[in-house]
Amino acid sequence: MVQIQPLLKISGLCLSFGGIHALTDVSFAVRQGELFSIIGPNGAGKTSLLNCISGRYQPQKGLIEFKGREISGLRPNARGDLGIGRTFQNLALFNHMSVLDNIMVGRHHLIRNNFLTGSLYWLTGARREELAHRREVEEIIDFLEIAHIRKATAGTLSYGLRKRVELARAIALKPDLILLDEPMAGMNHEEKEDMARYIIDLNEEWGMTVIMIEHDMGVVMDISHRVMVLDFGQRIAKGLPEEILANERVRTAYLGVTDDAPQPAATAVGEGA
Helix, strand or coil: CCCCCCCEEEEEEEEEECCEEEEEEEEEEECCCCEEEEECCCCCCHHHHHHHHHCCCCCCEEEEEECCEECCCCCHHHHHHHCEEECCCCCCCCCCCEHHHHHHHCCHHHCCCCHHHHHCCCCCCHHHHHHHHHHHHHHHHHHCCCHHHCCCEHHHCCHHHHHHHHHHHHHHCCCCEEEEECCCCCCCHHHHHHHHHHHHHHHHCCCCEEEEECCCHHHHHHHCCEEEEEECCEEEEEECHHHHHHCHHHHHHCCCCCCCCCCCCCCCCCCCC
């Protein structure tokens, strides 16, 4: 049987802040083309894990491999160049800039013209390059159905629309792996349905591998290929959505099931990648 190299492989990741252990010996792998969700109670270490993958945090121990390359020591911008994009739990838009300009920021690492060639805008390829980037951005705007706000100032938009703009900026980087930190937090039911549809399309039609943190269990179980559960910085389960729902340890730690409540027989959750 041919072994397929995972797109992302995490081995023995440990992260501490002083005496607080945010992550302890976390290991898992994500395959190319997966929609992989991470769940767990507040404070379980989910965002800390994404911060390690994206380069915002440097773990004390463990390895992070992307496309077969060890990237643990790389800066966040270098990881973006390799094809890792992300959104944030707390919005990180430039509120004074337009929606279009915010999304264009996501293309910055793809721009090849420098200060000198850019100053000769009409004589070099700078104009052609800018037009090409704008065409890419317009495709993203159409995909996320935000053409009606493309010239609006980001800070004036509703929370749901700003979350969509942040997703657009992450997509503009053209990542192979996109990290979504609670993309549906604070949204109403209709907004959640729209966001879930966009995420599925990104995965199936745009070919992006997705790692998503999300608290809405209905959404997670509906759209995820596999799910990993963290509790107090440790991995307690990983497997198919139905396996996770049937796992007693998960139900106790995350879903708050009491000992008196009827529970299905626990399903063994695979420990492999």
